[in-house]
Structure formats: structure tokens, C-alpha cells
């Protein structure tokens with residue numbers, strides 16, 4: 001058992017706050033640790049603090065929670081810094097999406113081939129990139145040697161950017177890969193009996209190994225597609241309530257047929273515009289909600305987000321309501337806290353991580369963050385070497401996605417307007433250069449975007 005200092009930046013995050021606290025409280029190997037919860041939003045900070053203190057006293061476990069709006073205080077001498085901060089809140093990006101749509105860019109100028117995820121803010125994420133880089137620089141300055149665990153999106157872009165620009169141990173994490181368990185379950189296998197290897201970039205990962213007790217499950221997946229998929233889809237179309245229920249959707253199966261490996265987790269939300277032209281197209285491929293990134297699916301996600309926020313508030317503040325009965329009895333499947341424990345206690349274990357390639361996947365530059373299973377311990381991240389994906393995936397999926405990442409990082413680092421225009425000249429929704437010019441003019445003129453406008457106007 002090792003006591004460490006953990007700083008959580010953006011601790012009021014609706015997506016993460018309760019899970020981070022819950023998983024910590026169910027981790028005896030880190031007992032006695034000091035946890036600094038940091039957020040600029042005092043209301044959210046108070047809520048997560050009340051939640052953490054009430055829950056830890058219910059469970060009778062000894063973690064010391066400190067609340068602060070001062071980032072330096074949280075990061076100073078930390079052993080681990082967790083970044084879950086998202087600049088501006090969801091509403092800020094929804095406003096840019098609305099402007100984009102007025103100019104003919106359905107779901108926003110940020111949506112591109114292999115990144116249709118509605119809160120994976122790349123080309124319009126200027127402030128989010130700046131925030132993530134500032135946090136990384138604080139870690140370098142005030143907590144040299146600490147581990148930075150990057151949970152805030154876009155994990156692919158930010159892990160690559162931080163590892164290139166800052167001397168810091170960074171690992172990007174995403175829970176999307178856990179979707180292989182649902183696929184195993186639908187095929188009738190216990191997830192704990194299944195071994196899966198998924199590799200690629202964050203949100204663009206492909207199932208390169210899928211076995212149970214030594215048996216290859218791909219032939220069973222093929223048989224399911226041939227004999228059972230139609231009936232499954234018929235029922236699913238009548239009952240899909242959760243827009244994220246797309247792991248075995250027609251889109252997933254179509255991607256498998258086109259590219260030769262099964263896409264996992266948020267990969268299914270991507271693809272080319274063939275799956276995303278409009279709501280009708282999305283509904284064909286992702287079910288009646290149109291999947292999580294349609295106007296319907298994302299509206300449902302944001303509504304749930306709001307609801308969950310009030311729910312947490314109630315749990316944190318109503319003395320009549322205990323917290324424990326509303327959460328699982330043990331840790332969730334999230335890898336964040338187990339990774340911290342593996343490093344702190346030098347207990348090597350394999351996790352799905354995003355780290356600079358350094359030879360892990362053939363055909364990808366070493367300074368581009370890949371998502372792979374790797375062994376993590378106090379000694380660091382031990383990557384497998386020479387992993388391979390089929391040429392079709394490497395060259396028509398991963399390289400185009402890498403190009404968008406490089407364009408985004410160049411836009412952020414160098415500024416100037418041309419790259420924004422070029423971004424849209426590669427987009428099949430663009431009918432003229434004038435359209436591209438006008439949409440960027442409107443986005444950069446949006447209140448709140450003054451600094452971003454200066455950066456891109458030069």
C-alpha cells in the first residue's frame with residue numbers, strides 16, 4: 001500500500017467525477033492518499049467534494065480529499081495528475097455546431113472522416129488544447145516526474161501534442177475499448193473468459209485478437225453476422241433506447257466487411273461520411289436514434305448529462321440518501337485508478353493505453369500516440385513491438401486520421417487562416433471556398449472566440 005498525491009483537474013466533470021471517486025474508495029492499495037480535487041467551477045467543486053466526503057465516510061475508508069480552485073496548489077508535488085477538464089462546457093461547442101449547420105456543415109466543421117464524436121473537439125478546440133498544454137506544463141514545472149493521465153478529449157491529439165511539447169510522462173486513457181465485452185456477451189461468452197487485443201489510434205481501434213480459452217472467436221462472429229444479425233437488428237430497431245448501443249450495429253458490421261477487422265467502441269461512431277451524411281443515413285447505420293452523434297443521440301446524451309448532474313447533487317447533499325446503494329459494490333472497469341495503483345505499488349499489469357508509438361505499430365511514426373495494450377508499472381509503459389494492421393486499415397483509415405490530427409496540431413501551434421480553409425477543402429460537404437471562408441468567419445466572430453480569432457487571423 002502506497003500513499004500518493006493525486007490531483008484531479010476538472011474534478012467537477014459529469015462524465016468522470018463520481019467514477020474517479022468511487023474507484024478510488026474501492027482501492028485499498030492507495031489508502032491514505034491525498035486527493036486534490038481542482039475545478040474553476042466552485043459549485044461543481046463543492047458538489048464533488050461533498051460526494052467524496054460523504055461516500056468515504058459511509059464506506060469508512062481513509063482518503064483525504066482537498067478542494068481547490070488553484071491549479072498550482074493541486075499539481076504541486078503530485079505523483080499523479082488526472083486531466084478531465086473540458087474548456088467552455090458542452091454549450092460552447094453546441095453554439096459552434098449551430099453556426100456550422102447554418103453554413104451547410106451538418107454536425108459541425110469539427111466532424112470529419114473517422115472523427116464524428118460530438119465532444120472530441122479537434123480543429124475548433126483551440127482553448128481546449130491550450131488548457132491541456134498549460135496543465136501539462138504545470139506538471140513539468142511543479143511536479144516533475146509525475147504521471148499525467150489524460151482523460152479529457154481529444155485523447156489522440158492531446159496525448160500526441162503533450163508528448164511532443166512537454167517533458168512529462170503522459171498516458172491517454174479511454175474506456176471505449178471495453179465494448180469488446182458487450183460483443184463477447186452477445187456471442188454468448190463470459191467477458192472474463194475472453195482475450196481481446198485492439199490497436200490503432202484512440203477512437204480508431206481494431207480487434208486484432210479475439211479468443212476465449214485459446215479458441216478464435218472471429219469465425220463465431222462471422223457466423224453470427226451470417227445467421228443472426230438480421231433478426232438482432234430487427235429487434236434492435238424496435239427497441240434501441242440507448243444511442244450508444246451500436247457495437248454490433250449495421251455500421252460496425254459494414255466496417256468489418258470493408259476493412260477486414262472488427263471496429264471496437266467509439267471506432268464505430270466514426271467511419272467515412274458514407275455513414276453520416278444526414279440523420280436518415282445515420283439512422284440506417286446506427287438505429288432509430290441515429291447513434292450517439294446524431295442530433296437526436298447527442299441531445300439524449302446531453303439531457304442525460306444534465307439529469308446525472310442533478311442526481312449527483314442530490315446524492316452528495318441530501319443527508320437522508322446514502323450513496324453506496326446507488327453504486328456498484330466494487331470498482332468499475334475503468335483503468336484509471338488501477339493504473340495509478342500499478343505505478344505507485346509497482347504491480348505490473350496490462351492496460352489499454354495511449355502513448356507515443358515508439359515502434360509499437362508498424363507504419364506509424366514514433367511520435368504519434370497510438371492506442372495499444374501495454375504493461376504499466378513503476379518502471380513505466382512497456383510497449384509491445386511490431387504490431388500490424390492490414391494495409392487497408394493502415395492506409396485508408398489510420399493515415400487519413402493521422403493527417404487530420406497533424407493538421408489540427410499545426411493549426412493550434414502555428415495559427416493562420418489557411419489551414420482552417422484547407423481543413424474544409426478536404427471535406428465533401430464543402431461546395432465552394434466561399435462557403436469555407438464564411439463558416440470560419442462566423443465561428444471566429446462568435447463571442448468568446450476573440451483570442452482564437454486572433455490566433456487564426458494572425
Ligand code: NAD
Pocket residue numbers: 009010011012013014015016038039040041044084085086087088089090119120131150151152153154155173174175176
Ligand atoms: P463537463 O463539462 O461536465 O466537465 C468538465 C469540467 O472541466 C467542468 O467541471 C469544468 O468546470 C472543468 N473545467 C473547465 N475549464 C477548466 C479549467 N481551466 N481548469 C479546471 N477545470 C476546468 O464535461 P464532461 O462531459 O464531464 O467531459 C469531460 C471530458 O472528458 C471531455 O473532454 C470529454 O470528451 C471527456 N471524456 C472522455 C472519456 C474517455 O473515455 N477518455 C469519456 C467521456 C468523456
